[in-house]
Amino acid sequence: MSRYKVLLFDLDGTLLDTAPGIIRIVRYTMEKMGLEEPAEIRRFLGPPLFRSMKDFCGLDDERAWEAVRIYREKYPVDGLLESERFDGVEDLLGTLxxxxxxxxxxxxxxxxxxxxxxxxxxxxxxFTFIGGSGVDGARDTKREVIEYVLEALNVTDRSRVLMIGDRQHDIIGANECGLESLYVLWGYGSREEAKECGAPAIAETPADCRKYIMSQI
Incomplete structure (x- = not known):
């Protein structure tokens, strides 16, 4: 093993390709809200939904939470399982x-x-623990989710934890929690975003991810 002991993974764009279901239900939500579809709808892939509704649609808090409610009522019924596997990810998880x-x-x-x-x-x-945001609006930032998972896993030494994700929110959230991080390119981000958010390391494939983890002695 490397010097890491605990590995935290993002889900959307890192463990599974959930884009088809997310984009379809975002469009459904826009229609129900009477909103025009924002440019570059793929920006909704990754960030917390409430903040995306505010940032990309210009909604105030009340309207943004209404959009989140509509989305979350529809998504588990018609969008959740509209997802696909990424080649190599399960092999990575099983090996680790x-x-x-x-x-x-x-x-x-x-x-x-x-x-x-x-x-x-x-x-x-x-996985020993699967942590996410609360359906009641709790843990609506990546930092809060990461802290929640660290507590659940009884982590005492953060120097031995690595956060692995495909968007800037994963890297920023890890930094805010005092964790090292790895930006992966098989999901929804880009090399440009990785550079802009100051990602300390990048992996293009699941195989590269394993090699990086094992090389950190």
């Missing part, structure tokens, strides 16, 4: 777990949705 790492999930997705999705794809078995 077999070696002895403690694996956790830290996602901005509501926790019940995350658990149901990973159970559906038979991937929940790799």
């Amino acid at each position: 777990k077999d070696i002895g790492y403690v694996l956790g999930v830290a996602t901005s997705k509501p926790e019940p949705f995350a658990r149901n999705l990973l159970e559906h794809f038979d991937m929940a078995k790799y």
Whole structure:
């Protein structure tokens, strides 16, 4: 094993390709709210939904929470399972777990949705704890989700934790929690975003991710 002991994974764009279902239900929500579809709708992939509604649609808090409510009523019924596997990710998880790492999930997705999705794809078995945002609006930042997962895993030494994700929010959230991080490129981000958010390391593929983790002695 490397110097890391605990590995935290983002979900959307890191563990699974959930883009088809998310984009379809965002469009449904825009229609129900009487809003025009914002440019570059793929920006909704990754960030907390409430903040995306505010930042990308210009909604105030009340309207943004209404949009979140509409989305969360529809998504688990018609969008959640409209997801696909990423090549190599399950091999990565299985290898890391077999070696002895403690694996956790830290996602901005509501926790019940995350658990149901990973159970559906038979991937929940790799993780000691699956943590997400609260359906009541709790833990609406990546920092809060990460802190919640660290507490659940009884982490005492943060120097031995690595946060792995595909968007700037994963890197920024990790920094705010005093964690090291790894930006992956098989999801929804880009090399440009990784550079802009100050990602300390980048992995293009799941195989590269494993090599990086194992090289950190």
